[in-house]
Amino acid sequence: MISSTPDSNGLDPTVLREQLFELWRSNDLQTFRLEAQEGFSELNDPLEAILTILESSPAKQKARGHSLGAHILKEFQSWLKEHPQVMLTSLPEQQATALKHRALFLLIDTQTTVVECLINIYQLTTLDPATLRLHVVKLLALKCYKEAAVLAIKLNLQNELNVEEICTPLIFQDKLSLAETFVAGHTHLEHQLVSLIDSWCHPNFSLTDMMSERFPNLSRSKHSLAHIQPKILTKHVFRLAGKFNIDQALCRNALYKRRLDSLRFLMFKRFLEKSMTDENFSDHVQTVVADDLEVQIQLVEMLRKYCELEKAAQWSLRYSLPRHRLPWEVWDAQQSLSPELQHEGNPTHSEDWMPSEAHCQKFYQVPLTKDKVQHVDSLEALQCCRDTLLKEGGVVGVDMEWQPTFGCTSIQQVALIQLATFDTVFLLDLCANGFCQHPETIIFIRSFFCERNVLKVGYGMAGDLKCLRSTWPQFVEEPLKMEGMLDLLNIHQKIQCGKVKSAQCGPREVVVGEDSSEKGLSLLVQQVLGKALDKSEQMSNWEKRPLRVSQIRYAVTDAYCLLDVYSVLSTNPTKFGLPSDLHSISLRQPGKNGDAKQKDTKSKMRKHISSKELTECQGAQWVSPPCSDTENSLLCGKKPPEDSPPAPLAPQQLRVVCDNMLQGLGRYLRCLGVNVVMLENNDDHIVAAKLAQAEHRVILTCGQPYQTLRSHVGVGRCLSLDCSEKARDQAVRVLRHFNFRPSPCDIFSRCQLLAGGEVSTGQSSAFLMGGDVMRTSCVLADRQPCLCSPPEEKPHCMLVTVISMWHCPDKT
Secondary structure, three states: OOOOOOEOOEOOHHHHHHHHHHHHHOOOHHHHHHHHHHHHHHOOOHHHHHHHHHHOOOOOOOOOOOOHHHHHHHHHHHHHHHOOOOOHHHOOHHHHHHHHHHHHOOOOOOOHHHHHHHHHHOOHHHOOHHHHHHHHHHHHHOOOHHHHHHHHHHOOOHHHOOHHHHHHHHHHOOOHHHHHHHHOOOHHHHHHHHHHHHHOOOOOOOHHHHHHHHOOOOOOOHHHHHOOOHHHHHHHHHHHHHHOOOOHHHOHHHHHHHHHHHHHHHHHHHHHOOOOOHHHHHHHHHHHHOOOHHHHHHHHHHHHHOOOHHHHHHHHHHOOOOHHHOOHHHHHHHHOOOHHHOOOOOOOOOOOOOOOHHHHHHEOOOOOOHHHEEEEOOHHHHHHHHHHHOOOOOEEEEEEEEOOOOOOOOOOOEEEEEEEOOOOEEEEEOOOOOOOOOHHHHHHHHHHHHOOOOEEEEOOHHHHHHHHHHHOOHHHHOOOOOOOEEEHHHHHHHHHHHHHHHHHOOOOOEEOOOOOOOOHHHHHHHHHHOOEOOOOOOOOOOOOOOOOHHHHHHHHHHHHHHHHHHHHHHHOHHHHOOOOOHHHOOOOOOOOOOHHHHHHHHHHHHHOOOHHHHHHOOOOOEEOOOOOOOHHHHHHOOOOOOOOOOOOEOHHHOEEEEOHHHHHHHHHHHHOOOEEEEOOOOOOOHHHHHHHHHHOOEEEEOOOHHHHHOOOOOOOOEEEOOOOOOHHHHHHHHHHHHOEOOOHHHOOOEOOOOOOOEOOHHHOOOOOEOOOOOOOOEOEOOOOOOOOOOOOOOHHHHHHHHHHHOOOOOEO
8 A cells, every 4th residue: 555645735746656666666556557547546646746756767677578668657547547537637637738748748658558558648749740741750850760760650640740751760760561551541642651661772772871961870670681682672663653552653863773683584585595586585575575676675785795686776755765875886777787687576477286206305295286275265265164064073174374464463363264175275365355354254163163073173273363363353352163173283292202202211311303493393393294394485465466476375384284283183192202192282271379389380391492492492402300419510600420421521612603693602601711702782683603613603592593503503513492491500511511611710700791701810890709519619719800890899799609500618
């Protein structure tokens, strides 16, 4: 009980605060609640007394869920419900206004509970908006950017403030989600935020200069700086444009950058990888470039750099580019073009249904003649298709094609649906005039996919269904019911996991594909049927009509091969390590019941190849998970087990180039003495191949770029890693794969800022440890910092960070 006895003026707020503070510090919240409720009743003027208590209460302490003020306000709100006579409106207007202003100055507290309670109790939204706005501006001046944004949202002041002043520092501090919340629901503010970020994507805009001029003292971490690079900002622009339903055409700078990136990708596919036909290249270039003059000029420049002067001249003529914007070589090439080459165009030549003999020997072929391919673009043809497919007990191969957008548009709609039986393949042409949105077409699609007595065989159906929903919004409002589906992707993952486990039992702890660049469905067809698929028409313009014979053949093959694969797997499942019932195989989903289950699932996924990597990086070199009892020794210089490979090498002998997706791994390896070059965020993946060739380095990458990069370097010179793992685990895998073992003198033997640069003892950026790095006592030796190190980054801080990653028992 409160020891002080109230006098005529009521209980002293200071006495109540001290009493509650002792209970809060001792974490006796039950007694705190009782004492607070009793003390509030003894206050002479509770509304004013509470402000007095809050003004002198300590802030939130470390490891405490809420501050003393938050607890007091929570109990006071509960007390007010039982004492409705205590209200702000019962006080004189001048006194009520004074209390509101006092409460307003307490809103700097970052805890949401405190802010909301003060706003509700003291009715702060009734204050003059100019006064509220002035308080938010003061918070900005004090560099309390997060507090200012939260307060503006709570007080509904978004329309009274400048979006750029509020959101710019938030984005710099990696709080874009708060900036999104600030503008959400206000259309004009949403447009302003998207326009702001889009302006930062301009090629000549310097974020560093703007930050230095406007926010010179703003604290910025390396993590936050990595999230405001042009590549990341471009992604945010398109994401926000979709979220706020803003036309992407208004995001000119981000769209320009996305188009340039798409052009570079097309150039690589056509002239370096040479996996794209000239017809497909021409179609996609027209889509990507559109009517943007600057992109058209960049197209000509890129073609010139690839020594395609004739092509550059043709495209410059097609777009009628002004002479003064053209390189002189292109202008000179224009003058020498023959009349028939004056314009770039697709060659018009007839194609035979049956490909060449060499093609047939190399790739899987469909055992159907051209007359067995039925084009469905009318209601009459649709009825015939329905009668054939919706027969009980039937098996249908399902595939879909859509136009590649390269990120320039967010919506991808299905252009062609292939439905294959063993006798006929139906091609539903959704680009036919009036056919796609006809009610009969929609009814057929819904009835086909919900028919449980018809087995639908597909591969990676998740992407197909996503495009179906984009094509028909009706399937979003009334979800499409899927019955009788068998996704061969799940079965393929089962086959691959079996191969990985069997290979890991061998002497080498690396699973190496059979020198195959195939992946996805093509790899499955190769493994089951003996020949891969011809994927040259995969990246076609599927919305252009009429379709070429090669496109039709590709579409038919992609659907029909599913039937052949299913027949072989169901006939002899044990040959591929599968159960007799293929339908029992399902894709393992991550745990959803609690954090412990999620962590356990993630731990298991690190020990196996993830499903995403299986589909994207088939044929890659996979490093098996290191043993738990040796991974620390590999990083810290201990002797390996007796059964490990003999004669380990020093990290100084290893030269690698890390793709921009593995920058964390690159920094970690450099700390261990490896000669590392890391790609920047905006570097193209092909830069890694050029560096590897020029400097005799090994490429470390992950995901889809592996298939491209491995074709540019020698065997064993490109390693694919699991990007879902931590850098420490990736480093262990690299060291085990190449049989390198760092010693204590290797640690921090290289400058952490200059790629591959070794430093002398007097300039070492490391604090070398006395003795073994895994001793229970890690002593920091007295060394001089590297002259390249930033003055604010202490070398011993770097070392302690690395020691903590090694899980050293005792850190000094």
